[in-house]
Amino acid sequence: MTVNSEQSPQLQETKANFNPNLKGRYRFDRVFKTISWIATFAGIVVLTVLLIGILVSGLSSLSFDFIVNPPSRKPEIAGIWPPLIGTICLLVITALFAFPVGVGSGIFLEEFSEDNLFAKAVEINISNLAAVPSIIYGLLGLFVFARIFEPVTGGRSLLSGGLTLALLILPVIIVATREALRAVPDSLRLAGMALGATRWQTVRSHVLPQALPGIMTGTILALSRAIGETAPLIVVGAATFVPFAPELSIKGLQSSFTAMPIQIFSWVSRPQDGFHEIAAGAIIVLMLVLLVMNGSAIWLRNKFQSNR
Amino acid sequence: MQSQTSQSSPVVDTERVFHVQNTDYYYGSNLAVRGVNLEIPGNKITAFIGPSGCGKSTALRCFNRLNDLIPSAHIKGRITYRGVDIYDKQVDPIELRRRIGMVFQKPNPFPKSIYDNIAFGARINGYQGDMDELIERSLKASALWDEVKDKLQNSGLSISGGQQQRLCIARAIAIEPEVILMDEPCSALDPISTLKIEELMHELKENYTIIIVTHNMQQASRVSDKTAFFNAEATEKGGKVGYLVEYDDTQKIFSDPQQEQTRDYVSGRFG
Numbered sequence: 323m324t325v326n327s328e329q330s331p332q333l334q335e336t337k338a339n340f341n342p343n344l345k346g347r348y349r350f351d352r353v354f355k356t357i358s359w360i361a362t363f364a365g366i367v368v369l370t371v372l373l374i375g376i377l378v379s380g381l382s383s384l385s386f387d388f389i390v391n392p393p394s395r396k397p398e399i400a401g402i403w404p405p406l407i408g409t410i411c412l413l414v415i416t417a418l419f420a421f422p423v424g425v426g427s428g429i430f431l432e433e434f435s436e437d438n439l440f441a442k443a444v445e446i447n448i449s450n451l452a453a454v455p456s457i458i459y460g461l462l463g464l465f466v467f468a469r470i471f472e473p474v475t476g477g478r479s480l481l482s483g484g485l486t487l488a489l490l491i492l493p494v495i496i497v498a499t500r501e502a503l504r505a506v507p508d509s510l511r512l513a514g515m516a517l518g519a520t521r522w523q524t525v526r527s528h529v530l531p532q533a534l535p536g537i538m539t540g541t542i543l544a545l546s547r548a549i550g551e552t553a554p555l556i557v558v559g560a561a562t563f564v565p566f567a568p569e570l571s572i573k574g575l576q577s578s579f580t581a582m583p584i585q586i587f588s589w590v591s592r593p594q595d596g597f598h599e600i601a602a603g604a605i606i607v608l609m610l611v612l613l614v615m616n617g618s619a620i621w622l623r624n625k626f627q628s629n630r
Numbered sequence: 631m632q633s634q635t636s637q638s639s640p641v642v643d644t645e646r647v648f649h650v651q652n653t654d655y656y657y658g659s660n661l662a663v664r665g666v667n668l669e670i671p672g673n674k675i676t677a678f679i680g681p682s683g684c685g686k687s688t689a690l691r692c693f694n695r696l697n698d699l700i701p702s703a704h705i706k707g708r709i710t711y712r713g714v715d716i717y718d719k720q721v722d723p724i725e726l727r728r729r730i731g732m733v734f735q736k737p738n739p740f741p742k743s744i745y746d747n748i749a750f751g752a753r754i755n756g757y758q759g760d761m762d763e764l765i766e767r768s769l770k771a772s773a774l775w776d777e778v779k780d781k782l783q784n785s786g787l788s789i790s791g792g793q794q795q796r797l798c799i800a801r802a803i804a805i806e807p808e809v810i811l812m813d814e815p816c817s818a819l820d821p822i823s824t825l826k827i828e829e830l831m832h833e834l835k836e837n838y839t840i841i842i843v844t845h846n847m848q849q850a851s852r853v854s855d856k857t858a859f860f861n862a863e864a865t866e867k868g869g870k871v872g873y874l875v876e877y878d879d880t881q882k883i884f885s886d887p888q889q890e891q892t893r894d895y896v897s898g899r900f901g
Contacts, residue, residue: 436701512696513734515699516696516731516802
């Protein structure tokens, strides 16, 4: 091999065994970058169009009165107070039931259950449940909560609706909990157990705090899904016209209710343009509620993470 | 042999802390290590050396029954700790693990403050004394006190790898075990941190019995009093099964081993 007298700034390929094809690889890089950029952009465009459309038609109807007024036959004075409070109450009930049950089952399945046939059957069933259409949950809720447990729930009530939504998001929370627990390195469990801790002590003190941000994210995403659900609530029997917000009492829990998606659905399906405008206004309010929820979730998650 | 095992009196056996008799270690139906016979002396450092996959760690993790956490793992044979069969139904593994501490290959402090890292073990085991005093004593015993005394509330993950490993040792000795198992405690550390841990081990053996698994033969020859050499051979089924080749004083193993395999291994001819 002769010494290359040309002083080229390029590295010379001295052996024939490799064909680096740098140009081709860089081109592929660029192509892939472009594709992923387009994918991201498509989502953003759709969201922006939706957002602008809603803001343009709904912003005019937003006012303090709109928030605190009950619905009315006249769109000019109609408000969303009862469905707004209904939605918030539903969310609280859903979270109160779904979070402990879902996280509890997740912990059991991931940390305590042995790897036997029963655990596998439960696992498959939970994954299946996550894919069941929400209207089926509505039918289940109607039968179990509104009929069988009528003395407790008061029939087609706020409580029945909340419990139905809790059932709906339970599989999602269980799966999220298990994923979060699985992401905690085993070395922490071994460290705890090697110090003579019981399994629960190890999980409680070391594994769960590590998994909590992940569990919270999953739960909030599930709750965000629940806030927008309409189908199961219609089946369980949310009313479309409720003049008063539910009372904050046991009786309030058993009273009939409505929620924002249902109110929006009901307004949109009316012929008058006035109702379409306030429907857009209600959508903005619903989105704000969602934004506040997700925002607080991120805040909570960061708070737990920085505590490490 | 039979006469020895029948007199399993609770009298403290200072000479022999662990006695492994004819023990086979299994994962499911797979034999991982076969026919181990071994006596671990008290207040000494015993090193387990051997090539990867020869079952050193498996053997180590059975001393505090940490292998119980792997559902398929079990042993056939008898391992006694001060005369008591540790796999007896009467023996509670949780209680056993308080007496037999462990330090792992990778430093694994809890993602909590340095203080809480040590306090956790003490709290769950119902420590009655002064916690601050225990923390100071444990950190001093693990030669870490001077480096962290001003930042006890900092995260255990904020200190260097070598310091983390000494924190793990402090955590282990805070619950006053009698034995410390070390599973390649220095393999993730730099030479200076390794040296510190080795010096620490020399101090610790006054009060504790130490069993260390190591890949580093120099380390074994530097720190240990006794050395067990494990090797592995292929089985007909295509797997590997480990076995104890030779167990003797460290000096003997490294200068005048009885087995050809040991000689080859310690002189670096394979492994």
